[in-house]
Amino acid sequence: MTDIPRLVPGGELVSYPPPEMWDDWEEYDAKAWPEKVKNRYHLVPTTCFNCESACGLLAYVDKDTGDVAKFVGNPAHPGSRGRNCAKGPATINQVHDPERILYPLKRVGERGSGQWMEVSWDEVLDDIDGRMRMAIVEDRHNEIMYHVGRPGEDGFMDRTLKAWGIDGHNSHTNICSSGARTGYAMWMGHDRPSADFANARFILLLSSHLETGHYFNPHAQRSMEAMQSGAKLATIDPRLSNTASMSDIWVSPYPGTEAAMLLAIARLLLEWDAVDHEFMKRWVDWEAAVIAKAPDKPVTYESFVELLKETYADYTPEFAAEEAGVKPEGIIEIARGIAAAGHRFSSHTWRSVGSGNLGGWQGARCLWFLHVLTGSVGTVGGTSPNTWDKFKPKHWKMPPPHNKWNELLWPKEYPLAHHEMSILLPHLLKEGRGKIDVYFSRVYNPIWTNPDGFSWLEALTDEDMVGLHVAMTPTWSETAWFADYVLPMGIASERHDTQSYATYAGRWLGFRQPVLRVAGEAQGKEFERTYDANPGQVWEETEFFFDLSWRIDPDGTLGIRKWFESPEDPERVVSVDEYYGWMFENSVPGLPQAAAAEDLTALGYMRKYGAFEIDNNVYSVHERPSQGGVRVDGLEKTGFATESGKLEWYSPTLNDWGWEDASIPTYLKTHVYWRDMDLAGSERILLPIFRLPTLIHTRSGNAKYLYEISHGHPLWINPGDADALGFETGEMIRISTDIGYFVMRVWRTEGIRPGVVAASHHMGRWRLDDEQGNARWSSALVDLSRKDGGWMLRQKQGIGPFKSDDPDSERIWWQDAGVNQNLTFPVHPDPVSGMHAWHQRVRLTKAQEGDRYGDIFVDTGRSHEIYKEWLEMTKPAPGPGNLRRPMWINRPIKPTRDAYNFRD
Ligand code: SF4
Numbered sequence: 063m064t065d066i067p068r069l070v071p072g073g074e075l076v077s078y079p080p081p082e083m084w085d086d087w088e089e090y091d092a093k094a095w096p097e098k099v100k101n102r103y104h105l106v107p108t109t110c111f112n113c114e115s116a117c118g119l120l121a122y123v124d125k126d127t128g129d130v131a132k133f134v135g136n137p138a139h140p141g142s143r144g145r146n147c148a149k150g151p152a153t154i155n156q157v158h159d160p161e162r163i164l165y166p167l168k169r170v171g172e173r174g175s176g177q178w179m180e181v182s183w184d185e186v187l188d189d190i191d192g193r194m195r196m197a198i199v200e201d202r203h204n205e206i207m208y209h210v211g212r213p214g215e216d217g218f219m220d221r222t223l224k225a226w227g228i229d230g231h232n233s234h235t236n237i238c239s240s241g242a243r244t245g246y247a248m249w250m251g252h253d254r255p256s257a258d259f260a261n262a263r264f265i266l267l268l269s270s271h272l273e274t275g276h277y278f279n280p281h282a283q284r285s286m287e288a289m290q291s292g293a294k295l296a297t298i299d300p301r302l303s304n305t306a307s308m309s310d311i312w313v314s315p316y317p318g319t320e321a322a323m324l325l326a327i328a329r330l331l332l333e334w335d336a337v338d339h340e341f342m343k344r345w346v347d348w349e350a351a352v353i354a355k356a357p358d359k360p361v362t363y364e365s366f367v368e369l370l371k372e373t374y375a376d377y378t379p380e381f382a383a384e385e386a387g388v389k390p391e392g393i394i395e396i397a398r399g400i401a402a403a404g405h406r407f408s409s410h411t412w413r414s415v416g417s418g419n420l421g422g423w424q425g426a427r428c429l430w431f432l433h434v435l436t437g438s439v440g441t442v443g444g445t446s447p448n449t450w451d452k453f454k455p456k457h458w459k460m461p462p463p464h465n466k467w468n469e470l471l472w473p474k475e476y477p478l479a480h481h482e483m484s485i486l487l488p489h490l491l492k493e494g495r496g497k498i499d500v501y502f503s504r505v506y507n508p509i510w511t512n513p514d515g516f517s518w519l520e521a522l523t524d525e526d527m528v529g530l531h532v533a534m535t536p537t538w539s540e541t542a543w544f545a546d547y548v549l550p551m552g553i554a555s556e557r558h559d560t561q562s563y564a565t566y567a568g569r570w571l572g573f574r575q576p577v578l579r580v581a582g583e584a585q586g587k588e589f590e591r592t593y594d595a596n597p598g599q600v601w602e603e604t605e606f607f608f609d610l611s612w613r614i615d616p617d618g619t620l621g622i623r624k625w626f627e628s629p630e631d632p633e634r635v636v637s638v639d640e641y642y643g644w645m646f647e648n649s650v651p652g653l654p655q656a657a658a659a660e661d662l663t664a665l666g667y668m669r670k671y672g673a674f675e676i677d678n679n680v681y682s683v684h685e686r687p688s689q690g691g692v693r694v695d696g697l698e699k700t701g702f703a704t705e706s707g708k709l710e711w712y713s714p715t716l717n718d719w720g721w722e723d724a725s726i727p728t729y730l731k732t733h734v735y736w737r738d739m740d741l742a743g744s745e746r747i748l749l750p751i752f753r754l755p756t757l758i759h760t761r762s763g764n765a766k767y768l769y770e771i772s773h774g775h776p777l778w779i780n781p782g783d784a785d786a787l788g789f790e791t792g793e794m795i796r797i798s799t800d801i802g803y804f805v806m807r808v809w810r811t812e813g814i815r816p817g818v819v820a821a822s823h824h825m826g827r828w829r830l831d832d833e834q835g836n837a838r839w840s841s842a843l844v845d846l847s848r849k850d851g852g853w854m855l856r857q858k859q860g861i862g863p864f865k866s867d868d869p870d871s872e873r874i875w876w877q878d879a880g881v882n883q884n885l886t887f888p889v890h891p892d893p894v895s896g897m898h899a900w901h902q903r904v905r906l907t908k909a910q911e912g913d914r915y916g917d918i919f920v921d922t923g924r925s926h927e928i929y930k931e932w933l934e935m936t937k938p939a940p941g942p943g944n945l946r947r948p949m950w951i952n953r954p955i956k957p958t959r960d961a962y963n964f965r966d
Pocket residue numbers: 110111112113114115116117142145146147148149150151276277278279280
């Protein structure tokens with residue numbers, strides 16, 4: 063939190079500088095104390111880029127040095143309300159990192175050899191546009207792929223890819239949230255929840271993933287408000303997270319058994335009749351459920367309730383407790399809390415069960431069931447579909463949908479996958495299912511982040527599979543090291559984007575902007591491109607893709623250029639001011655009026671405040687009248703985004719696409735089911751997905767403040783397990799997966815349940831060269847070699863002090879870079895959601911002779927076999943209507959109807 067009073071001239075203490083003084087703000091220099099040294103700043107609002115939740119930041123641009131001095135919270139931002147987590151202010155480290163990439167780099171040696179030369183943006187664009195033009199002219203559209211990790215924007219790239227007419231959008235979502243999204247989408251069409259934490263009386267979290275690592279600040283501040291008003295918090299998580307430790311109830315089940323517990327809670331709610339029957343009767347498609355699942359019963363609501371009771375009769379608290387390895391009392395206590403809260407019950411799940419387990423998507427489906435039963439959908443203190451609380455502005459001059467289908471992204475085996483099957487890309491390429499001519503990775507580091515990273519390394523270094531790899535990144539990464547171009551892209555204060563996320567029952571839009579450009583222009587300076595104002599030649603995607611698109615089609619014959627011509631002068635490329643000016647003026651309700659009241663343009667308003675609240679107190683949107691909407695009690699209503707327009711306990715889609723048994727909220731057996739393991743021997747369940755609230759995947763690697771806080775990477779193990787296996791804290795052990803092993807140190811702690819071990823997914827950064835590549839604040843120097851047909855990665859040196867322009871680099875006192883455990887995980891694509899099931903069955907043994915801390919061995923041949931084994935579980939397209947995929951389920955950059963027709 064940055065709500066720290068600051069001393070200003072005149073002796074006053076203020077929490078935040080008032081916006082009317084942002085153009086010229088004086089503040090004493092805290093470091094100069096006890097001297098009173100005054101500094102003058104231009105405060106420019108922008109949006110944090112260090113996680114998805116897009117909190118507001120205020121950049122202090124020093125009027126004397128022209129440099130950014132620090133970042134604090136933006137009090138005018140409705141989502142974050144002036145507060146940030148540690149990652150927000152640490153943006154300053156990323157700006158001033160002495161090792162950051164400041165100029166475009168082109169590979170001059172072999173891929174991965176570490177030989178680079180600096181090139182101009184002009185040369186970069188010339189090379190890439192030629193290849194792309196050729197691919198489009200030769201109708202090789204599917205050979206262009208844009209693969210994004212953290213987008214940080216909303217709709218801009220959709221528009222760009224549509225303008226190019228390609229089905230080339232790839233995302234990181236199936237290592238992140240495809241599981242939870244599927245669970246929610248099958249109920250209501252909307253794929254994520256928006257909890258009204260601040261007004262809740264009872265909050266249930268299936269792990270605290272989003273609340274401690276991702277939406278940390280906006281969610282946490284509202285949950286705490288609720289708790290201050292007497293709300294109870296329950297956390298279900300095998301691990302004692304920070305949030306679990308602050309909870310009223312912590313239940314620690316075996317991973318993958320959560321759905322059984324949730325169904326036991328549902329059963330109790332039904333038994334106690336703690337059910338909002340009016341809501342269910344109006345909003346659940348119970349007719350379809352009775353017809354499909356109880357054909358012998360009359361089609362009445364009463365039959366539906368009977369059907370529910372019969373379906374879940376076996377889910378007693380005792381059964382669920384036995385299944386989950388917990389006591390029934392915790393389950394009953396949560397059920398009581400939910401029943402008492404009624405409409406004021408809010409909940410959240412994102413990763414955890416959904417991303418850890420085969421069938422994990424049912425976790426979100428069973429959790430949402432509790433909201434449907436209690437009617438806490440869209441209520442004050444309840445939980446809404448996230449689309450009600452997120453604002454998507456229209457983008458200027460949107461191109462029509464394309465008509466392509468890219469089998470490398472949407473293979474026929476996964477017709478219900480919520481997002482692209484990105485984890486399979488190396489395997490699909492190896493099987494010859496296609497090739498890529500131009501591959502953009504953007505703020506994405508699959509070699510380090512994804513499971514099976516060495517398969518990525520093999521694909522990305524094979525020029526027959528990937529012709530040209532362009533890594534667009536604000537920081538070095540393991541993946542960028544193997545690219546052909548490394549293009550430095552701006553961080554939070556160096557780029558334009560719009561963002562909006564569901565953080566409370568209201569909608570807002572945030573504007574990220576290059577603060578040095580904005581501050582410079584306020585002083586009368588002119589910049590043709592953002593890289594003229596940013597450090598070095600750091601650019602931004604918005605202008606990069608404007609210019610690239612123009613160059614792909616300089617004479618307009620491909621039909622691309624027209625989407626990027628300035629509305630003022632079609633002979634030049636559109637400017638960011640024109641683009642975002644149009645958006646703010648024409649598609650954000652209330653913004654032009656608010657701007658006019660201050661004698662500003664809509665763009666001027668967003669440049670001044672960095673955010674705008676469109677509405678608040680958004681509840682019960684499904685009840686709003688809507689012509690052509692779903693009919694309820696004779697009236698047309700907005701309803702939900704399913705085919706029926708109602709909430710679907712029974713999903714005809716799942717049924718019709720071959721998943722009859724999973725068509726209702728149910729409990730599916732995980733691939734790491736504890737009863738199938740040799741827990742009396744050396745096997746345990748590895749939970750590798752928990753976050754540290756202070757780190758952010760790849761991008762925090764060059765944030766020294768954050769690594770000073772978080773720099774240990776132990777394997778959490780319960781003392782009972784440690785005793786059984788003879789492990790002491792600090793001892794090195796070997797952890798073997800199905801494709802290899804890694805060596806780590808043990809931490810005995812009661813914070814993890816017996817049978818389960820855990821290691822954060824944030825650590826384990828590595829670099830192959832001591833002089834360049836990944837930041838030395840966070841990475842180990844390693845050797846990478848071939849061994850026994852596989853890959854061996856061995857640490858040569860941990861983190862240590864180094865010389866640089868920043869004196870702090872010689873004060874580094876931490877050593878542990880951690881272990882890149884993800885390299886040793888095979889892909890586990892869930893056959894329904896497409897989500898990678900992260901949890902691993904591992905064998906724990908003492909380190910062997912010659913093992914060293916951080917050793918990693920992987921057999922990528924074996925990982926390809928496991929990919930094929932999981933492929934066997936799928937139910938490939940075509941589905942009903944000879945479709946590749948149900949039309950109603952969202953997918954990024956949806957093509958035309960014709961593209962959905964299955965062609966083998
Ligand atoms: S919660 Fe996310 S967006 Fe907000 S300050 Fe932290 S990292 Fe930045």
